[in-house]
Amino acid sequence: VIIRHQNGSYPVSFVRWSELDELLPDNYVVLTDAEVAALWKLPGKRPVVTIPAGEASKDGATFLQCHSDLAKLGLRRQGGIIAIGGGVVGDLGGFVAATYQRGVGFIQIPTTLLAMVDSSVGGKVAIDLPEGKNLVGAFYPPQAVYVALETLASLSEREYRSGLAEALKYGFIGDPDLLDILKKGHLTESTVARCIAEKQRVVEADEFETLGVRATLNYGHTVGHALEQLTGYADLKHGEAISIGMVVEAELGEFLAVTEPGTADVVREILSEAGLPVDHPLLKSADELIEVMRRDKKGRGTELAFSFLLRIGECKLFNKVDHSRVREFLIGR
Ligand code: GLY
Numbered sequence: 001v002i003i004r005h006q007n008g009s010y011p012v013s014f015v016r017w018s019e020l021d022e023l024l025p026d027n028y029v030v031l032t033d034a035e036v037a038a039l040w041k042l043p044g045k046r047p048v049v050t051i052p053a054g055e056a057s058k059d060g061a062t063f064l065q066c067h068s069d070l071a072k073l074g075l076r077r078q079g080g081i082i083a084i085g086g087g088v089v090g091d092l093g094g095f096v097a098a099t100y101q102r103g104v105g106f107i108q109i110p111t112t113l114l115a116m117v118d119s120s121v122g123g124k125v126a127i128d129l130p131e132g133k134n135l136v137g138a139f140y141p142p143q144a145v146y147v148a149l150e151t152l153a154s155l156s157e158r159e160y161r162s163g164l165a166e167a168l169k170y171g172f173i174g175d176p177d178l179l180d181i182l183k184k185g186h187l188t189e190s191t192v193a194r195c196i197a198e199k200q201r202v203v204e205a206d207e208f209e210t211l212g213v214r215a216t217l218n219y220g221h222t223v224g225h226a227l228e229q230l231t232g233y234a235d236l237k238h239g240e241a242i243s244i245g246m247v248v249e250a251e252l253g254e255f256l257a258v259t260e261p262g263t264a265d266v267v268r269e270i271l272s273e274a275g276l277p278v279d280h281p282l283l284k285s286a287d288e289l290i291e292v293m294r295r296d297k298k299g300r301g302t303e304l305a306f307s308f309l310l311r312i313g314e315c316k317l318f319n320k321v322d323h324s325r326v327r328e329f330l331i332g333r
Helices: 017-023 034-039 060-073 087-102 113-119 149-154 157-173 176-184 189-205 214-218 221-230 238-255 263-273 286-293 323-332
Strands: 002-005 008-014 028-033 048-051 080-085 105-110 124-129 132-139 144-147 304-311 314-321
Touching: 002 189, 008 189, 028 034, 028 060, 028 087, 034 048, 048 060, 048 087, 060 087, 060 124, 080 087, 087 105, 087 113, 087 124, 087 132, 105 113, 113 149, 113 157, 113 189, 132 221, 157 176, 157 189, 157 214, 157 238, 157 263, 157 304, 157 314, 176 189, 176 263, 189 214, 214 221, 214 304, 214 314, 221 238, 221 286, 221 304, 238 263, 238 304, 238 323, 263 304, 286 323, 314 323
Parallel strands: 008 144, 028 048, 028 080, 080 105, 105 144
Antiparallel strands: 002 008, 124 132, 304 314
């Protein structure tokens, strides 16, 4: 697959792990996390910067530490960063690549399902603030994405399911047939490729998320990001938070009469069958949740923004949702 963007294009290729060393430039530094470094033989003899595994590493301190490490390693502008890992490594590594010496090369090697089907494609790179997720970042497309499916075998069941939530999301927002394929079982190259193709369709139509098209990838994320933040990015995996968010946003969409009745039941059933969570005690804290959701990047002014399903297979951004209606829904839930 070739993904086109404003300044060019980049390939997303399926490769074998053993092929990576030959494919990668020699003058790049590898950025990875401690778990990946322990599990996989990193390609070649390139210098390695290792960060602790987990969302907590997507913070300002780790970001600056990576810059210092690269400076100490003597990385030059002609070089670049190879981010090998899940969404945290890709998002952080991409933002470091976008800013180190005002921008160096960047290659993504996603090792989780979530990173393969979502975060490694589309050029969004970011770190979190205590005030919210992904609040500091850039659009910085990689030069290439290499997907080695073998890495999926080392994922914990929980990590795998977390990625499945984002894969199922493509089914809910635009490719309902994918739901049947995913329900049937194990992920193949063609299923992962189908998710990537869906992501490609959306990001090529609206690279900078200004037209409301790319925002549909954020279905489940207004609530999901708020839950992640309120739980300190610790209790919930990203896909778990998004799973809960997709159910709640389908219910809210029905409450506001924009989502076809019955949709939330379908979403809930598919996600619970996939072993994903569909509820959370914090959903009772309406005011706290609304306060955090107000900072969502999709919003305008003080109102709330959600990408609601119109029905299974169709999604649309609503960026002026009255917070008092959302409060009414959450309290009555
Ligand atoms: N992960 C959402 C996006 O790339 O727009």
